[in-house]
Amino acid sequence: MSTAIRELIASLKVKHEDEVALLNSLAKGQAELDGPKLSRLVAEADLENWSAQSTLARNKLLDAFALELALGFSENALDFDFCNRVVNELLGALNLQEEEPALFWSVFLAFDAGEFYHDKDRSIHPVDRYTRPQIAEIVRGHTTDLAEHAAS
Structure with missing residues (x-):
């Protein structure tokens, strides 16, 4: 299963990078109101x-997806902007009547914490202060899942 999810993440990453590159190539201000916008990477369908x-x-799929994102981020194979975008879109695709999967929710909250400064201290970026330690803890807490990840 990990291989299939890694392949899905890789295809989402390519789409994300293509869209970001397009937006970055536009003249300043051109993309702000009338230009292209980032499309959804993940929909409920x-x-x-x-x-x-x-x-x-x-x-179970969301938990597996979240673990792969956490692993990719902790290994510096996936960047914060991509992982944050994916977990936000996965949450948006989640039927609100469903109970949030525990691992997915933990990973979502870890990336959510890196979106903003929580106080006046600007000496450490929120990704480094909050997201990285939380993701490291999540990865450490799933060592049995990691053995499966290494085997697949």
Whole structure:
């Protein structure tokens, strides 16, 4: 399963990087109001399809996705902007009647914490102060999942 999720993440990463490169190539101000916007990387239909293809319940799929994002971020293979965008979009695709999967929710909150400064101290970026330590703790807490990750 990890291989399939890593492949999904890789395809989402390419789409994300292409969109960001396009926006960065535009003249300053051109993209602000009338220019192209970032499209959704993940919709509810995508989540349904991935769940059906994997035969995993959506909550299990979201937890597996979150672990792969956490691992990629902790290994510096995936950057904060991409991971944060994906977990935000996954949350948006989650049916609000569903119970949030625990691991997914922890990873979401770790990336959410890196979005802003929490106080007046600007000496450490919030990603370094909050997200990195939380993700490191999440990864440490899933050592059995990591053994499976290394084997796949």
